[in-house]
Amino acid sequence: MTANLFDILARSITDAGATAIETLAGEQISYGDLVARTGRMANALVALGVSPGDRVAVQVEKSVEAIILYLATARAGAVFLPLNTGYTAAEIAYFIGDAEPALFVCDPARVADLAQAAEQAGARMATLDASGLGSLTDAAEAAAEDFATVPRAADDLAALLYTSGTTGRSKGAMLTHGNLVSNALSLRTAWSYTARDVLIHALPIFHTHGLFVATNVTLFSGASMIFLPKFDIDRIFELMSRATVLMGVPTFYVRLLEDDMLNVETTAQMRLFVSGSAPLLAETHREWRARTGHAILERYGMTETNMNTSNPYDGARVAGTVGLPLPGTEVIVTDPETGVELPQGEIGMIEVRGANVFKGYWRMPEKTAAELRANGFFITGDLGRIDDKGYVHIVGRGKDLIITGGYNVYPKEIEAEIDEIPGVLESAVIGIPHKDFGEAVTAVVVPTGSPTLTEAAIVAALEGRLARFKQPKRVVFVPELPRNTMGKVQKNLLRDHHAGLYQ
Ligand code: ATP
Ligand code: MG
Numbered sequence: 001m002t003a004n005l006f007d008i009l010a011r012s013i014t015d016a017g018a019t020a021i022e023t024l025a026g027e028q029i030s031y032g033d034l035v036a037r038t039g040r041m042a043n044a045l046v047a048l049g050v051s052p053g054d055r056v057a058v059q060v061e062k063s064v065e066a067i068i069l070y071l072a073t074a075r076a077g078a079v080f081l082p083l084n085t086g087y088t089a090a091e092i093a094y095f096i097g098d099a100e101p102a103l104f105v106c107d108p109a110r111v112a113d114l115a116q117a118a119e120q121a122g123a124r125m126a127t128l129d130a131s132g133l134g135s136l137t138d139a140a141e142a143a144a145e146d147f148a149t150v151p152r153a154a155d156d157l158a159a160l161l162y163t164s165g166t167t168g169r170s171k172g173a174m175l176t177h178g179n180l181v182s183n184a185l186s187l188r189t190a191w192s193y194t195a196r197d198v199l200i201h202a203l204p205i206f207h208t209h210g211l212f213v214a215t216n217v218t219l220f221s222g223a224s225m226i227f228l229p230k231f232d233i234d235r236i237f238e239l240m241s242r243a244t245v246l247m248g249v250p251t252f253y254v255r256l257l258e259d260d261m262l263n264v265e266t267t268a269q270m271r272l273f274v275s276g277s278a279p280l281l282a283e284t285h286r287e288w289r290a291r292t293g294h295a296i297l298e299r300y301g302m303t304e305t306n307m308n309t310s311n312p313y314d315g316a317r318v319a320g321t322v323g324l325p326l327p328g329t330e331v332i333v334t335d336p337e338t339g340v341e342l343p344q345g346e347i348g349m350i351e352v353r354g355a356n357v358f359k360g361y362w363r364m365p366e367k368t369a370a371e372l373r374a375n376g377f378f379i380t381g382d383l384g385r386i387d388d389k390g391y392v393h394i395v396g397r398g399k400d401l402i403i404t405g406g407y408n409v410y411p412k413e414i415e416a417e418i419d420e421i422p423g424v425l426e427s428a429v430i431g432i433p434h435k436d437f438g439e440a441v442t443a444v445v446v447p448t449g450s451p452t453l454t455e456a457a458i459v460a461a462l463e464g465r466l467a468r469f470k471q472p473k474r475v476v477f478v479p480e481l482p483r484n485t486m487g488k489v490q491k492n493l494l495r496d497h498h499a500g501l502y503q
Helices: 005-012 031-047 064-075 089-099 108-121 135-142 177-190 208-220 233-239 250-257 282-292 365-371 411-419 455-462 491-497
Strands: 019-023 028-030 055-059 079-082 103-106 124-127 157-162 172-176 198-201 224-227 245-248 272-275 297-302 306-310 329-334 348-354 378-386 392-397 402-404 407-409 424-434 438-447 474-477
Touching: 005 064, 005 177, 005 208, 019 031, 019 064, 028 031, 031 064, 031 135, 055 064, 055 089, 064 079, 064 135, 064 208, 089 108, 089 172, 103 108, 108 124, 124 135, 157 177, 157 208, 172 177, 177 208, 177 306, 198 208, 208 224, 208 245, 208 297, 208 306, 233 250, 245 250, 250 272, 250 282, 306 329, 329 378, 365 378, 392 411, 402 424, 402 438, 407 411, 411 424, 411 438, 411 455, 424 491, 455 474
Parallel strands: 019 224, 055 079, 055 103, 079 157, 103 124, 198 224, 198 245, 245 272, 272 297, 438 474
Antiparallel strands: 019 028, 157 172, 297 306, 329 348, 348 378, 378 392, 402 407, 424 438
């Protein structure tokens, strides 16, 4: 039996008439339509020269056609490579130069800008715009509907997904059919997803969260999703009266909390709010519960592994934790220096193993060998601990750990204390080079606008609450923290920007 994710999806369809995707324009695409349209698209891909194992690189706006292209690529046995819509021509040249796709699909408005990069990478070009029109759609419409899905083994590649590049240059994670299917099925069970679910899909689809978590879980459940081109507060409030699930990054929840419309009544129809991609503040979790009666379910994953842990659907969703390992995924905490597993409760490197863990980094055998152990554990780069109930707590990224005067300082602990201070909206704590301490603990603070908030006031508030070595040597105020499209704080930019603070 083939392990092609499309075959497994197609076999799970019980109601071909049920709606899979709905758009704001009122278009409704049934599961039957999806199968037929992916058949046409797969034929078009083959006609454009795509063979099994080839990469199909895609930089397009969110549309139903883009999802069809993803599924059709799987049907054709090729490897789907979605790219952030914000990438510039130079960035695209790097990614497609690295991945060498057979085909590069982009917005018609960008052809002139990107043609040279495509040519250099040896890729043919096709176009697809935000409304789903373009040369690719034309080719699909002219093609036949029947397509014999190319058989794939569980460890054949289905996608090449580049990491967000938060800690350095993005790496291509090779994800297999087995990785994607196993994670979709385990999340379906973990979150009690059924065909009756209606997801408000407001995330981009070039990233694990919007593409694999949101889309795969919905499709593998026979559920439906309403596609919003982007995060749109008014639309979300409108849709909450007939939807059941929202998946978002923490900033979605922070923004919704700022709106007076958020209350028990407006969220009464919803059964689940999921957060991930970046840490959700415990305070946001508490405020959300107080206002709506719903406990946000926080989960933890990454490009290389899809999802690893989740707070339980039934059971305590603990604020400030990312929950328990998903069935089939092992999570351990090891000594970052030696790799030896640490006793329960201690902080160290989070490592994960399971059917969800990727096959390695594309064309980076050394990096793969350094981060993926022979015993199957992937060294995530995130630091954390597992509490006595088995819940995983993330304390930050290994690369953000501050070593000051020989002591380890975990930024999250300091940030949590600073965030409690009246007048502070949020904060990021970073290490800045310092001649005496090696690195100096430095707080970057976004004030709520309170005129009394000063550096001295923050330092005074932390006195007695944190050991001296953990207290910031300096506090700098900024109007907002730099974030990428997935809401992740870009601490590397902050470190670069403030690099000279102690010189
Ligand atoms: P790069 O690997 O290129 O530096 P990145 O790690 O930000 O970028 P992604 O794979 O998109 O790229 O993000 C995964 C990371 O996001 C995780 O390693 C973790 O640091 C963070 N993350 C995801 N979910 C959570 C969460 N619920 N709480 C805290 N951090 C999270
Ligand atoms: Mg990463």
